Amino acid sequence: MAKDPERREAWTREATDYALEQGLIGLSLRPLAAAIGTSDRMLLYHFGTKDDLVAAVLHDSNDRAVAAVSALDPSTDLRAAVHDLWSVVRSAEFEPCTRLYVEAAALGLLGREPYAGVVREANERWLRSFVTHLTRSGVARPLAGRAATIIDAAFMGFQLDAPPDVGTTARKRAVADLSDAVAALGR
Template sequence: MPTTKPAPSAREQELLERAYSYSLTHGLADLSLRPLATAIGSSPRVLLFLFGSKDGLIRALLARARSDELALLEQLRYDEQPGLDVIGRELWTWLSAPERRPLMNLWVEAYGRSLVSPDGPWGDYARSTVDDWLELLEASQPDAASNHARARRTAVLALLRGALLDLLATGDLDRTTRAVEQHLTR
């Protein structure tokens, strides 16, 4: 009989939110439980008890970051199909907002780690986020099943992610936004 994890306690949820805020500033790659616990008003022992292991905590933090992404995707669902250019612009506006830089930096770190450590807590993070974004882009296309439509949404996703990497590396919002806009208006 499969066991399901009980709903998180209020304390677990509170510590997860504090750890998430910490990870947005400090990242996850070199996460050490002792400094994290001190920063969020806990202890390593409590974190291990609540999350099972450091890997369990990282999984919980990645799930928390992904929930922010999925909330955006839900906001961008339309009754009609607005087209890739409309969705692409809205996604870029959300991705490139200065207040999202910490989340986007965390996303890049988790995405990269997922590629090089697929068996670790990062697991299938990269693949899952690709699938999430492609699903949203597909819903914006009237001819979504065609090979041309699949290629087009893949190109838009690649454009947005490439521009995001460039923006995070350089901070040049004007240039990256012009590049995104120029490509989307073709």
């Protein structure tokens, strides 16, 4: 199935870039292929199936987002960690990654594959990166897991409810409230 690994990887990256700006839900092979300078015929030959392509794209997008969180310097405390994590999630570079994740999760809501499976895996890795950042920031182990769950869920909700509002004062207060609320879990 993997005929030419490096070409496949290059196409995966380009397809991910395309999906990040065009969206996943309406994605179809011919426009994607044209955008990255090939044909649907070639994509199917090298990926086997559209579903396999999509799975690769989601994995790649997830890799980027997780890497961004991993690259974060430790935060001073739990409250600061919420803000730092949010600054990654809402950043122009990585916001499309979480947007793509949301689209995939919506597609997987009814259990449709490959979305449901890939999304579950992506969420696990994403959550783990949150936990890792929290522990690196001095948050005790059991608390870190519980806080990460709340933080992740709230971030997804923020993303879902008002995507164009990123950066408004209302959103900033919501994040500040979230950090206050989560910090209270430690007591």
